[in-house]
Amino acid sequence: MTAVPMVEIHRGPVVESWHSGHAVICDGTGQIVESWGDPGAVVLPRSSSKMIQALPLVSSGAAHDAGLGAERLALACASHEGAPLHARLVEAWLAGLGLSEHDLICGPQPSRDKDLRLSMIREHQAPGRVLNNCSGKHTGFLTLTQHLKAGPDYVDPAHPVQMACRAAFEEVTGETSPGFGIDGCSAPNFATTMTGMARAMAFYASAGARGDAQSRAAAQLVEAMIAHPMLVAGEGRACTLLMQAAKEPVAIKTGAEGYFVAILPKRGMGIAVKIVDGATRASDCVIAALLVRLGVLEAAHPDVARFLNPPVRNWDGLKTGEIRPVAGLAG
Incomplete structure (x- = not known):
């Protein structure tokens, strides 16, 4: 099967363009409930897999030994916008480890927080590693590195941290990963099928009903994300706004290149x-x-409509069309 049209771009009465894709919904047994496109398509889930990359941090006992609370666990799963809130929390976490941003291998990035970004430009400040959207994940990697007494190159695919991440990834997806690509933050990003990733998210969604170490860790990460949506992304971001708008607890996480996942614990x-x-x-x-x-x-919720049916406007602010899901996708 191939990708199917999922989103239309309307200009007046004309469908001017469209976006095709794949989507899979799995239940707690790992079975497909509904799918669109090719459930077997092999993908790189990018930052949508951060809660999987954080799983060894918790299941190993490293998070407990380091005294990590829900805020830091949410940051370990986050693609944050580098706002002052995020930077302060990551800096404090690093300091508690006896480390600094120079120990992060995620690379420097400008803040996506408008006020902080403009302030940094005015003051001629360089982008920073703490401001990288993956700095929470990487501080989690460093926490696990210390726990394992491993070397500092924690993004090396042969490093014990990344070997633990791959093992966790293959366990929760129920598939042997065919390989990996190097992500924007320099960490390996393991590939799986669309079904594998939906199955992994269902593992997280149903984790609270099980008592094994991996499930307890998964449930803890989901609870942290749901409790702290602002830390998972930030002001105006889809992950944060949709989590806040939901009628029931849900963890939602974006990834680069058009990826998205959701975890529905209830x-x-x-x-x-x-x-x-x-x-x-x-x-x-x-x-x-x-x-x-x-x-x-x-x-009809305004923070849902802004992503479900956002208007297309011209330079004069006139609404010329809208983005909308294909007929029947939203029910």
């Missing part, structure tokens, strides 16, 4: 979405549509 269900051309506007729309379809979101 239903024991997981969702994975991939837009094949990598467009964020389309993946935002599809995850919102599927959550509306399931009754988790209300289409």
Whole structure:
């Protein structure tokens, strides 16, 4: 099977363009509930897999030994915007480890927080590693590195941290990963099928009903994400706004190149979405549509509508069209 149209771009009465993709919804047993496109398509889930990369941090006991609370666990799963809130928390976490941002291998990045970014430009400040959207994940890697008494190159695929991440990834997806790509933050990003990723999210969604170490760790990470949506992404971001708008607890996480996942603990269900051309506007729309379809979101909620049916405007502010899911996708 191939990707199917999922999002339309309307200009007046004309469908001017569209985005195609794949989506899979799995239940707590790992079985497909619904799917669109090719459930077997092999994908790189990018930052949507951060809660899996954080799993060894918790299941190993490293998080407990380091005294990590829910805020830091949420940051370990985050693609944050580098706002002052995020930077302060990551800096404090690093300091507690006896480390600094120079120990992070994620690379420097400008803040995506408008006020901080403009302030840094005015003061001629350089981008920083703490401001990298993956700095929480990497501080989690460093925490696990210390726990394992391993070397400092924690992004090396042969490093014990990344070997633990791969083992966790293959366990929760139920598949042997065919390989990996190097992510924007220099860490390996393991590939799986669309079904594998949806199955992994369903593992997280149903984790609270099980008592093994991996499930307890997964449930702890989900609870942290749900409790701290601002730390998972930030002001104005789809992950944060949709989590806050939901009618039931849900953990939602974006990834680069048009990827998105959702974890629905009350239903024991997981969702994975991939837009094949990598467009964020389309993946935002599809995850919102599927959550509306399931009754988790209300289409009329303003913070849902801004992603489900955002207007297309011209330079004069005139609405010339809108982005919308294909007919029937939202139910």
